[in-house]
Amino acid sequence: xxxxxxxxxxxxxxSDFGGSVFDHVVQAPEDPILxxxxxxxxxxxxxxxxLGVGAYRTEEGKPLVLNVVRRAEQLLVNDRSRVKEYxxxxxxxxxxxxxxxxxxxxxxxxxxxxxxxxxxxxSGTGSLRVGAEFLAxxxxxxxxxxxxxxxxxxxxxxxxxxxxVKTYRYYDPATRGLNFQGxxxxxxxxxxxxxxxxxxxxxxxxxxxxxxxxxxxxxxxIRLKGLLPFFDSAYQGFASGSLDADAQSVRMFVADGGxxxxxxxxxxxxxxxxxxxxxxxxxCKTADVASxxxxxxxxxxxxxxxxxxxHGASIVAIILKNRDMYxxxxxxxxxxxxxxxxxxxxLFDALRARGTxxxxxxxxxxxxxxxxxxxxxxxxxxxxKEYHVYMTSDGRISMAGLSSKTVPHLADAxxxxxxxxx
Amino acid sequence: MAFRTGxxxxxxxxxxxxxxxxxxxxxxVEPAAKDPILxxxxxxxxxPSxxxxxVGVGAYRDDNGKPVVLECVREAExxxxxxxxxxxxxxxxxxxxxxxxxxxxxxxxSEFIKDKRIAAVQALSGTGAxxxxxxxxxxxxxxxxxxxPVPTWANHHNIWRDAQVPQRTFHxxxxxxxxxxxxxxxxxxxxxxxxxxxxxxxxxxxxxxxxxxxxxxxExxxxxxxxxxFAFFDMAYQGFASGDPERDAKSIKxxxxxGHxxxxxxxxxxxxxxxxxxxxxxSLLCEDEKQAVAVKSQLQQIARPMYSxxxxxxxxxxxxxxxxxxxxxxxxxxxxxxxxxxxxxxxxLxxxxxxxxxxxxxEHITNQIGMFCYSGLTPEQVDRMTNEFHIYMTRNGRISMAGITTGNVxxxxxxxxxxxKSA
Numbered sequence: 001x002x003x004x005x006x007x008x009x010x011x012x013x014x015s016d017f018g019g020s021v022f023d024h025v026v027q028a029p030e031d032p033i034l035x036x037x038x039x040x041x042x043x044x045x046x047x048x049x050x051l052g053v054g055a056y057r058t059e060e061g062k063p064l065v066l067n068v069v070r071r072a073e074q075l076l077v078n079d080r081s082r083v084k085e086y087x088x089x090x091x092x093x094x095x096x097x098x099x100x101x102x103x104x105x106x107x108x109x110x111x112x113x114x115x116x117x118x119x120x121x122x123s124g125t126g127s128l129r130v131g132a133e134f135l136a137x138x139x140x141x142x143x144x145x146x147x148x149x150x151x152x153x154x155x156x157x158x159x160x161x162x163x164x165v166k167t168y169r170y171y172d173p174a175t176r177g178l179n180f181q182g183x184x185x186x187x188x189x190x191x192x193x194x195x196x197x198x199x200x201x202x203x204x205x206x207x208x209x210x211x212x213x214x215x216x217x218x219x220x221x222i223r224l225k226g227l228l229p230f231f232d233s234a235y236q237g238f239a240s241g242s243l244d245a246d247a248q249s250v251r252m253f254v255a256d257g258g259x260x261x262x263x264x265x266x267x268x269x270x271x272x273x274x275x276x277x278x279x280x281x282x283x284c285k286t287a288d289v290a291s292x293x294x295x296x297x298x299x300x301x302x303x304x305x306x307x308x309x310x311h312g313a314s315i316v317a318i319i320l321k322n323r324d325m326y327x328x329x330x331x332x333x334x335x336x337x338x339x340x341x342x343x344x345x346x347l348f349d350a351l352r353a354r355g356t357x358x359x360x361x362x363x364x365x366x367x368x369x370x371x372x373x374x375x376x377x378x379x380x381x382x383x384x385k386e387y388h389v390y391m392t393s394d395g396r397i398s399m400a401g402l403s404s405k406t407v408p409h410l411a412d413a414x415x416x417x418x419x420x421x422x
Numbered sequence: 423m424a425f426r427t428g429x430x431x432x433x434x435x436x437x438x439x440x441x442x443x444x445x446x447x448x449x450x451v452e453p454a455a456k457d458p459i460l461x462x463x464x465x466x467x468x469x470p471s472x473x474x475x476x477v478g479v480g481a482y483r484d485d486n487g488k489p490v491v492l493e494c495v496r497e498a499e500x501x502x503x504x505x506x507x508x509x510x511x512x513x514x515x516x517x518x519x520x521x522x523x524x525x526x527x528x529x530x531x532s533e534f535i536k537d538k539r540i541a542a543v544q545a546l547s548g549t550g551a552x553x554x555x556x557x558x559x560x561x562x563x564x565x566x567x568x569x570x571p572v573p574t575w576a577n578h579h580n581i582w583r584d585a586q587v588p589q590r591t592f593h594x595x596x597x598x599x600x601x602x603x604x605x606x607x608x609x610x611x612x613x614x615x616x617x618x619x620x621x622x623x624x625x626x627x628x629x630x631x632x633x634x635x636x637x638x639x640x641e642x643x644x645x646x647x648x649x650x651x652f653a654f655f656d657m658a659y660q661g662f663a664s665g666d667p668e669r670d671a672k673s674i675k676x677x678x679x680x681g682h683x684x685x686x687x688x689x690x691x692x693x694x695x696x697x698x699x700x701x702x703x704x705s706l707l708c709e710d711e712k713q714a715v716a717v718k719s720q721l722q723q724i725a726r727p728m729y730s731x732x733x734x735x736x737x738x739x740x741x742x743x744x745x746x747x748x749x750x751x752x753x754x755x756x757x758x759x760x761x762x763x764x765x766x767x768x769x770x771l772x773x774x775x776x777x778x779x780x781x782x783x784x785e786h787i788t789n790q791i792g793m794f795c796y797s798g799l800t801p802e803q804v805d806r807m808t809n810e811f812h813i814y815m816t817r818n819g820r821i822s823m824a825g826i827t828t829g830n831v832x833x834x835x836x837x838x839x840x841x842x843k844s845a
Contacts, residue, residue: 019709020683020708020709020713021563021617021619021652021683022562022563022706022708022713022717023709023713024562025562025713025716025717025720026716027715027716027719027720028716028719028720028722028723031513031722031726034512034513053510055509055510063507063508063509065506065507065508069508070504073503073504073506074503074504076503077499077500077503080496082491083489083490083491084489084491084495084695084696084697084698084699085481085489085697085698086481086691086697086698087698088460089457089460122546122728122729122730122733123729123730125726125727125728125729125730126728126729126730129727129728129729138448138451139447139448140447153726153727153730156726156727157727157728159727160727160728193447228447259446259447259448267510271508272508273508273509273510274508274509274510274511274731274733274734274735275508275733275734275735276729276730276731276732276733284446284448285445285446285447285449286446289446289448289449289451291453292448292451292452292453292454293448293451295453295454296451296452296453296454298454298457299454299580300584302457302549302577302580303549303553303577303580303581303583303584303585304546304549304550304553304584304728305546305547305549305550305553305700305729306546306547306549306550306577306700307698307700308700309546309698309699309700309733309735309736310698310699310700311699311733311735311736312733312735
């Protein structure tokens with residue numbers, strides 16, 4: 001060390017010989033959805049209501065861990081033969097097989113001929129991201145069409161994966177239902193090979209789903225135009241209460257022999273939110289293609305997280321492969337779906353009872369975790385300020401956050417917002 | 423399955439729907455090359471020989487060759503089971519787990535932690551931490567490159583490539599001495615443009631097991647200051663290398679004392695045996711709290727479209743153990759047992775080879791540290807190890823010490839001797 005080049009103790013490294021190399025980094029804006037909970041937590045009001053983030057709550061307003069999940073947990077912790085070795089890159093084999101059967105049907109011909117590759121990923125987000133990265137590298141058409149509106153994170157996932165994002169019309173504010181004509185028009189203008197994001201059921205944020213007839217027309221159009229469907233299935237079983245009914249849309253697209261992708265999440269339907277359990281399935285034309293595709297998907301995963309987390313997938317595998325536990329799960333799942341459906345009815349009735357102006361039938365017609373109320377940002381802000389009701393500014397409310405006790409307060413808030421605020 | 427729709431199946435087929443796309447979209451997708459490391463274990467499993475030995479993959483094994491779940495982990499799991507409510511963690515992960523993890527790397531009473539100058543998020547083990555950093559580097563220093571040691575863990579190259587950060591290499595391993603090529607390393611540090619980004623292994627370099635000495639770290643740190651370089655430490659083996667977590671973090675301590683604003687990827691895969699749980703942490707030391715808040719918020723923006731928020735159970739195991747003095751003491755004991763067993767196997771392997779009268783020097787086996795030993799065997803010699811002796815290792819000559827037991831060490835020594843004695 002040259003004594004003439006002493007460096008003072010307080011100097012820091014950085015390309016300018018002082019200061020951080022990340023000095024210019026500015027604070028990112030708060031996530032719009034998660035920011036709602038942040039604001040809610042700060043509010044001291046005893047009547048505050050959190051209808052922001054889509055996590056299920058009981059009648060008592062508490063998070064719920066399914067009994068069958070608790071049982072699976074106990075089995076895991078009591079089994080001393082279980083180890084924590086790395087899973088293969090594609091995850092827990094048993095979990096993958098069972099997830100594919102759940103999604104595509106136990107006797108799906110596509111599974112039987114091995115033209116489906118299923119890899120474990122980090123919940124729905126992770127499955128979408130890995131699938132999108134694969135497509136950005138190996139699909140000749142790098143544009144994805146997403147519905148308007150859609151879950152706030154979709155656009156970012158696809159953009160960061162290297163796809164270019166366009167939208168197709170979906171929600172009709174006038175009817176608070178599906179803009180079916182607009183959807184068909186926009187998709188028929190998409191170039192051949194373009195990817196189309198479809199919510200398998202319980203569209204987030206609107207709760208508006210196509211009917212089966214409409215799904216069939218969508219399928220025909222997509223196949224006619226040579227578009228590639230990418231399903232986001234985050235609510236299977238949670239929407240109608242039936243696992244098979246909620247998978248109909250996806251299964252239609254597999255039954256016609258074509259190709260598609262499906263991102264599956266166990267966050268809501270098994271209440272495994274924070275465990276990050278999900279699966280990406282790529283349905284290919286042939287088994288040979290599926291095998292090569294899987295090998296390439298592994299190259300996406302390895303530099304991202306090497307291999308997926310073991311705990312949540314182990315819980316799912318135990319439940320899905322054990323007949324009693326599977327049945328118990330379907331019962332608990334239906335109970336959650338039924339409670340939400342009953343909240344819809346109660347809210348609708350409460351608004352009718354107050355004579356709240358407007359047509360509120362959409363509350364009953366929409367399906368799944370969320371209701372797109374149709375309230376505007378000013379009305380939402382009013383409800384937050386005056387009634388301590390927290391929701392996203394697009395007017396989306398999480399029905400799972402409601403209970404019989406809190407429905408009257410919400411109905412009061414909506415009534416006030418609609419009759420007073422502009 | 424019949425649809426109750428207005429369109430009959432026959433009509434569907436006639437109009438060609440479903441049959442229009444005759445071929446796959448991905449018909450021309452090439453089969454990807456197999457992962458070189460994981461492929462070794464696959465081959466090992468397929469071998470019926472009773473003498474087979476797996477010194478390929480880097481996961482700890484006990485003296486019976488069995489995987490280990492630490493007692494402190496089992497106890498933590500018992501406490502957690504039935505209590506965890508599985509709600510989403512924040513995007514940055516478990517605050518408790520991150521706090522405890524920073525103490526391990528920066529020191530129990532670190533002023534940087536007190537002053538809230540560290541931007542830190544829970545990550546998907548070491549891989550996830552490196553990837554978050556690489557993506558962050560690309561986003562906020564788009565003109566930068568990453569200097570990676572030769573050799574390094576193969577996945578490092580994949581990570582920075584997928585993050586689209588250009589890579590350069592710097593000299594590290596000296597094949598002749600089977601030690602550190604310190605002179606060339608320092609030359610590379612001096613010749614890199616000012617303000618370059620370097621990836622450093624904090625301890626127990628993977629795959630060579632060759633670490634700089636304390637003095638050498640000091641010189642590296644000094645030269646980094648002269649050049650204004652950025653140091654990113656991958657620390658996957660803290661506690662696992664020497665048996666003492668504080669000692670294993672010495673390189674980091676030196677850089678912190680010299681005033682560097684470093685980044686660190688930490689993993690609990692090996693030192694807590696949490697491999698498949700995917701628990702780790704990425705941290706970046708900033709100038710002040712305001713900057714740390716900004717940097718953390720941006721790291722979260724990278725995590726959100728990748729996996730939204732990290733898995734909860736593994737993080738809870740870590741914070742349960744590190745937050746309880748008794749459990750933490752137990753963990754430190756168990757980590758030392760693992761490290762000591764490996765050090766014992768290094769000694770035994772070297773002694774066996776010397777006893778066999780090998781003409782070569784095997785000093786490097788005990789000089790090197792951590793999970794791996796860079797044996798110096800050539801790919802051809804490695805092939806002979808596999809084909810003649812059913813010993814499985816990666817073709818770069820890397821031996822996972824954790825796969826060696828008192829039961830197989832003399833067999834292994836004999837095989838190495840056989841393939842190398844006429845070298």
